[in-house]
Amino acid sequence: xxxxxxxxxxxxxxxxxxxxxxxxxxxxxxxxxxxxxxxxxxxxxxxxxxxxxxxxxxxxxxxxxxxxxxxxxxxxxxxxxxxxxxxxxxxxxxxxxxxxxxxxxxxxxxxxxxxxxxxxxxxxx
Numbered sequence: 300x301x302x303x304x305x306x307x308x309x310x311x312x313x314x315x316x317x318x319x320x321x322x323x324x325x326x327x328x329x330x331x332x333x334x335x336x337x338x339x340x341x342x343x344x345x346x347x348x349x350x351x352x353x354x355x356x357x358x359x360x361x362x363x364x365x366x367x368x369x370x371x372x373x374x375x376x377x378x379x380x381x382x383x384x385x386x387x388x389x390x391x392x393x394x395x396x397x398x399x400x401x402x403x404x405x406x407x408x409x410x411x412x413x414x415x416x417x418x419x420x421x422x423x424x
Contacts, residue, residue: 301325301413308418319380321395328352337391385422392417
């Protein structure tokens with residue numbers, strides 16, 4: 300049974316930083332792609348960033364490129380999202396997700412099999 304647990308959300312002023320964590324339990328994730336998504340009130344869930352657990356590839360939404368960095372610590376079975384230069388439009392519930400995927404490329408939102416419960420990020424102007 301795979302379990303994903305996010306933490307690290309909170310309230311921050313525009314221009315500030317936060318680091319989200321996603322602790323993964325239940326199996327070895329070596330052939331998995333792990334992703335971060337977010338959902339603002341009244342909006343659809345959107346892709347933020349993804350990483351192959353092998354660490355060879357990372358992917359970012361255009362809206363966060365240059366500001367957010369995704370990484371993982373295999374020894375701790377934890378994925379991170381370092382968020383810098385935060386903007387009010389980054390306000391959302393952030394979710395981590397996982398899917399077993401060997402072939403290259405970015406999985407679609409619907410392909411992810413496992414989701415965390417979400418953590419709220421609020422950026423004040």
